[in-house]
Amino acid sequence: xxxxxxxxxxxxxxxxxxxxxxxxxxxxxxxxxxxxxxxxxxxxxxxxxxxxxxxxxxxxxxxxxxxxxxxxxxxxxxxxxxxxxxxxxxxxxxxxxxxxxxxxxxxxxxxxxxxxxxxxxxxxxxxxxxxxxxxxxxxxxxxxxxxxxxxxxxxxxxxxxxxxxxxxxxxxxxxxxxxxxxxxxxxxxxxxxxxxxxxxxxxxxxxxxxxxxxxxxxxxxxxxxxxxxxxxxxxxxxxxxxxxxxxxxxxxxxx
Amino acid sequence: xxxxxxxxxxxxxxxxxxxxxxxxxxxxxxxxxxxxxxxxxxxxxxxxxxxxxxxxxxxxxxxxxxxxxxxxxxxxxxxxxxxxxxxxxxxxxxxxxxxxxxxxxxxxxxxxxxxxxxxxxxxxxxxxxxxxxxxxxxxxxxxxxxxxxxxxxxxxxxxxxxxxxxxxxxxxxxxxxxxxxxxxxxxxxxxxxxxxxxxxxxxxxxxxxxxxxxxxxxxxxxxxxxxxxxxxxxxxxxxxxxxxxxxxxxxxxxx
Numbered sequence: 327x328x329x330x331x332x333x334x335x336x337x338x339x340x341x342x343x344x345x346x347x348x349x350x351x352x353x354x355x356x357x358x359x360x361x362x363x364x365x366x367x368x369x370x371x372x373x374x375x376x377x378x379x380x381x382x383x384x385x386x387x388x389x390x391x392x393x394x395x396x397x398x399x400x401x402x403x404x405x406x407x408x409x410x411x412x413x414x415x416x417x418x419x420x421x422x423x424x425x426x427x428x429x430x431x432x433x434x435x436x437x438x439x440x441x442x443x444x445x446x447x448x449x450x451x452x453x454x455x456x457x458x459x460x461x462x463x464x465x466x467x468x469x470x471x472x473x474x475x476x477x478x479x480x481x482x483x484x485x486x487x488x489x490x491x492x493x494x495x496x497x498x499x500x501x502x503x504x505x506x507x508x509x510x511x512x513x514x515x516x517x518x519x520x521x522x523x524x525x526x527x528x529x530x531x532x533x534x535x536x537x538x539x540x541x542x543x544x545x546x547x548x549x550x551x552x553x554x555x556x557x558x559x560x561x562x563x564x565x566x567x568x569x570x571x572x573x574x575x576x577x578x579x580x581x
Numbered sequence: 582x583x584x585x586x587x588x589x590x591x592x593x594x595x596x597x598x599x600x601x602x603x604x605x606x607x608x609x610x611x612x613x614x615x616x617x618x619x620x621x622x623x624x625x626x627x628x629x630x631x632x633x634x635x636x637x638x639x640x641x642x643x644x645x646x647x648x649x650x651x652x653x654x655x656x657x658x659x660x661x662x663x664x665x666x667x668x669x670x671x672x673x674x675x676x677x678x679x680x681x682x683x684x685x686x687x688x689x690x691x692x693x694x695x696x697x698x699x700x701x702x703x704x705x706x707x708x709x710x711x712x713x714x715x716x717x718x719x720x721x722x723x724x725x726x727x728x729x730x731x732x733x734x735x736x737x738x739x740x741x742x743x744x745x746x747x748x749x750x751x752x753x754x755x756x757x758x759x760x761x762x763x764x765x766x767x768x769x770x771x772x773x774x775x776x777x778x779x780x781x782x783x784x785x786x787x788x789x790x791x792x793x794x795x796x797x798x799x800x801x802x803x804x805x806x807x808x809x810x811x812x813x814x815x816x817x818x819x820x821x822x823x824x825x826x827x828x829x830x831x832x833x834x835x836x
Contacts, residue, residue: 370633371632371633373628373629373658375628375693378626383784385786401630403628404790407772411775411776434705434821434822437629438630450689452771488828489828491825492828514746514822516705521662531638531640532637533636563829564825565828566689567769568767569817569818570744570746570818571766577818581734581762581764
């Protein structure tokens, strides 16, 4: 008897029509039954945001054998919460996968990333979860060279699971000359030159978010940022317990 | 000669007119020069979200001796980014303080919290940062009993600073019978029963976000959630490096 196919819940933050999402569906369809619940439009930079001031709604876009696609008015995190509560009708996914994001989410950008918001939400619900991103903002980026890596990583997590409170942040360089996988630490860094003026009717106080990311530990060859720059696929395991355990004893001495 | 007064940048996620923000201003004004840059309306559940699809603008609401208040169309994180880029005219705050949030941000709720989004953004910019929240959603909550604690914690951080990549998540119980400060770990938990139907013209797929938070380690008396339930002021140090260091070696063996 054939083993039951696993169920993978997919979302992203670029919206249901993004190329990265549709490539991900193509790559994972051979491995599992897929339910896709993705935002109806762009939600880049959503982090783990949830929608608290207006109702959220969803609708079915497409239903095929082993593949259902829904769009949702909310954030990436809302998509996962709504799937687990109602869309999946009580079925529990074996895995939650997000992406493939147009733009990398290495380093401290994990905090702003809606792609990783999906994976963190899965993780908080004790479901193994992965976010995939590529270091290119081109809406027509070439994703072909990521296929075998994405399938291998997905198979490994379907087989092994992930430890409690842990999910994966996987970033691909924009290069077809990949050197392999490197398990990494989150690079440390910050954004600078972040706003471009967008004056409106003489009011100078309008701005577009922009900016450059500065890595503060570029010499550290264990980081995801270093791996990307050197053509490795960067896998950074992410821990949703953010407690600064190393600081607890000192902090206790202050109060 | 009198020492120069420190500069504190303040924001929140409930908007510039929230009582919690105005109480915080009152409590901190004796200690420092204050610049307040807060969202123009409610932004609960913003996490570390940034605004990427529309321009963001700000305007001055009030200018007094030692106190300027601005409102901003963006998220709490946008408020901090815009302050550091332009509103503060190149001055670097000695401290960034967020809150006082109407609703606690203990446990894994740190990921959804716009209050903590402010503190995390300050921390990513290497500025000591604190988020204050109270375990009450009442818009007219009584904040009086938090005043001395907030002043003491603020003074301690102005004096000692904070370690790199570390900020503070401070949560007050809704009780005037406080037993003191407890330095804590983040409680582990998840939300359940999260959506309330809000049908529209016969379409059943509209929902309001709601829900109950379930703590999965309620017996652990080191967590912020336990501290709140037992009338302690919970201080949880938060680390913005989310790398799951304990899992790196095992993950390497898989690929």
